[in-house]
Amino acid sequence: MQLKVGFVGCGTIAAAICTGLNSQTSPVTISHSYVSTRSAAKSAALLAQFGADKITVVDDNQSIVDAADLIFLCVLPQHYEEILQSLTFTPDRHTLVSLVSTSTIAQLVTLSKLPAAHVHKMICLPSVSTHDGTCLLTPKSGAALPLKTILDTLGGCVECESEKIMTAMMIPACLMGPYYKILQNNRDWMIKQVSAESYGRPAFCRPAFRRVPFRRYHGAATIAPINVPLFPDALFCSH
Numbered sequence: 001m002q003l004k005v006g007f008v009g010c011g012t013i014a015a016a017i018c019t020g021l022n023s024q025t026s027p028v029t030i031s032h033s034y035v036s037t038r039s040a041a042k043s044a045a046l047l048a049q050f051g052a053d054k055i056t057v058v059d060d061n062q063s064i065v066d067a068a069d070l071i072f073l074c075v076l077p078q079h080y081e082e083i084l085q086s087l088t089f090t091p092d093r094h095t096l097v098s099l100v101s102t103s104t105i106a107q108l109v110t111l112s113k114l115p116a117a118h119v120h121k122m123i124c125l126p127s128v129s130t131h132d133g134t135c136l137l138t139p140k141s142g143a144a145l146p147l148k149t150i151l152d153t154l155g156g157c158v159e160c161e162s163e164k165i166m167t168a169m170m171i172p173a174c175l176m177g178p179y180y181k182i183l184q185n186n187r188d189w190m191i192k193q194v195s196a197e198s199y200g201r202p203a204f205c206r207p208a209f210r211r212v213p214f215r216r217y218h219g220a221a222t223i224a225p226i227n228v229p230l231f232p233d234a235l236f237c238s239h
């Protein structure tokens, strides 16, 4: 299967998804990606990385929609309603995937005028660029467009039965900022202690100490008993 993908908005998350999709190998080939000129540095970087065979930078949002089959809506919450209602979709062609955290399926269907079966909400983190992020998707994708197959290549896709379940599952993403800030503060504090005690050998000591907080938590996450069923399987379409 060959798919043309469009990105309305080309900021942090759009660039990450576009990078991940264009560097994956799955039964679904992304034949071409159309990205917005917005955030010019990011769209230019995508073009430079993947080349004109794979990426076209487009001036206006409607031209992105006209050129692609699968559209990722990657704009800020305060902009999405105005942008979405200005676009014209073709119901039997387009599938819309909104990354906008505050959007709801009902709003997206109303604003896009697409059938509900062609409208999804997704949440992921920028680590999808290296195929190391878990995408949350609702509702479950249909046979016509195997969204799960595509998103699985970005580090996994969990299809949530409802928006309520997806909202609960979004919390780990919301915790990312405070989590890394705690580790950063811990690292900076440790460097201060080590510097005071390193007897003039900071070049030797510092890099090792700098990595300790991050490596410890990475190690802990690696051996954590993640196979323990924390949530009933029935909540999800698949894992």
Ligand SMILES: NC(=O)c1ccc[n+]([C@@H]2O[C@H](COP(=O)([O-])OP(=O)(O)OC[C@H]3O[C@@H](n4cnc5c(N)ncnc54)[C@H](OP(=O)(O)O)[C@@H]3O)[C@@H](O)[C@H]2O)c1
Pocket (backbone or CB within 6 Å): 008, 009, 010, 011, 012, 013, 014, 036, 037, 038, 039, 040, 061, 074, 075, 076, 077, 079, 083, 099, 100, 101, 102, 123, 124, 125, 126
């Ligand atoms: N970052 C994350 O980890 C993450 C994770 C999950 C979900 N999300 C969601 O994804 C959405 C985007 O987040 P982000 O972090 O990628 O934000 P961002 O980096 O600020 O990107 C927003 C993009 O929207 C563009 N834009 C603004 N007005 C536009 C318009 N009229 N037409 C087309 N594009 C327009 C901006 O262009 P300019 O820069 O030129 O203004 C920018 O490229 C948000 O709704 C957020 O909730 C983000």
